[in-house]
Every structure is written in C-alpha cells, then in structure tokens.
Amino acid sequence: MAGEQENVGPLGPLVGYHLRRAFGAFAADFANAMDGTGMRQVLVGILAVVSGSPGINQGAVGRVLGIKRANMVSLINELVDMKLIARVVDPADRRAFSLTITDSGRAMLTDCLAKIEAHEQQMLAGFSDEERAMLLDLLSRIERRDPAIA
Known part of the structure; x- marks a missing residue:
C-alpha cells in the first residue's frame, strides 16, 4: 500500500480517492456478474424496491434510490418493456402510476441477487464478518451525511 500511495502522490491518504477506486472495482465485477442478464445496478435496485413495496409509484422509487425524476421514466419503461415490472394507473391518483413486479421480474431479481451475493463474496473474500459489518456501518x-439521500 505504501508504494501505491507514493505512486498517486497526495491522493494516497484521501478517502474519496479510495472510495472511487473501490467503487470502480466493484462496478466492473458487478458488470461481469450480470453479463448476459441485460441488467445494470440501477435496474436491479429498482426491481428490489418495487418488489419490497408493491404499488409504489416511480417518484417514490426514485427518491429511495436517489435517481433523478427525469431519468425514472426511461428506466421504468425499460423494465416494463422487459416485462419485469407492470405499470398501472394508480386508482387513488389517476395522474400517477403504481408499479408491481411481475413473475418474470421476481425470477430475474432472484437470479440477480444470487449473482450479486457471489460477486460480493468474491470481492470481500479477505474480510471477516466483523469487517464486513464495520464497512457497511462506515x-x-x-x-446519512448526504443531503441528497435524506
């Protein structure tokens, strides 16, 4: 690690630099794990939220995941086109749509979660259970400090 810090100069002690590098490694491995599924992180996230909150509207999904409203329509359209999510007019507010996961979506989510679990096991193989818990906590x-998430 010390030699690596010398190579990146003053970036070595910066947490943000290492978070970005760790994210890049995780994202690349995630993409490999999802190869052939047609799924990306954002789509799996949306499926997971809709699965956990049947009838949720797309605005609420966007708020939960920190996705801008302008991007939600195309993401939801993508999942509807893949027949993983059903979108119906909300009976309580005819201007809004409620979302539910389809049987195909549930199967896709189950498959993706299994692949993600294997991906995380591989990426964190050198971590103890306590270290994993500490990493998640940190x-x-x-x-929680990010006002965009609050």
Missing part, C-alpha cells in the same frame, strides 16, 4: 454513516 459507509452508511457517510450516506
């Missing part, structure tokens, strides 16, 4: 503390 990252969630950073997330």
Whole structure:
C-alpha cells in the first residue's frame, strides 16, 4: 500500500480517492456478474424496491434510490418493456402510476441477487464478518451525511 500511495502522490491518504477506486472495482465485477442478464445496478435496485413495496409509484422509487425524476421514466419503461415490472394507473391518483413486479421480474431479481451475493463474496473474500459489518456501518454513516439521500 505504501508504494501505491507514493505512486498517486497526495491522493494516497484521501478517502474519496479510495472510495472511487473501490467503487470502480466493484462496478466492473458487478458488470461481469450480470453479463448476459441485460441488467445494470440501477435496474436491479429498482426491481428490489418495487418488489419490497408493491404499488409504489416511480417518484417514490426514485427518491429511495436517489435517481433523478427525469431519468425514472426511461428506466421504468425499460423494465416494463422487459416485462419485469407492470405499470398501472394508480386508482387513488389517476395522474400517477403504481408499479408491481411481475413473475418474470421476481425470477430475474432472484437470479440477480444470487449473482450479486457471489460477486460480493468474491470481492470481500479477505474480510471477516466483523469487517464486513464495520464497512457497511462506515459507509452508511457517510450516506446519512448526504443531503441528497435524506
């Protein structure tokens, strides 16, 4: 690690630099894990939220995941076109749509979660259970400080 810090100069002690590098490694491995599924991180996230909250509207999904409203329509359209999510007019507010996961979406989510679990096991193979829990705790503390997430 010390030699690497010398190579990146003053970036070595910066947490943000290492978070970006760790994210890049995780994202690349995630993409490999999802190869052939047609799924990306954002689509899996949307499927997971809709699965956990049947009838949720797309604005609420966007708020939960920190996705801009302008991007939600095309993402939801993509999942509807893949027949993974059903979008129906909300009976309580005819201007809004409620979302539910389809049987195909549930199967896709189950498959993706299994692949993600294997991906995370591989990426964190050198971590103890306590270190994994600590990492999740530390990252969630950073997330809670982000006003865009609140």
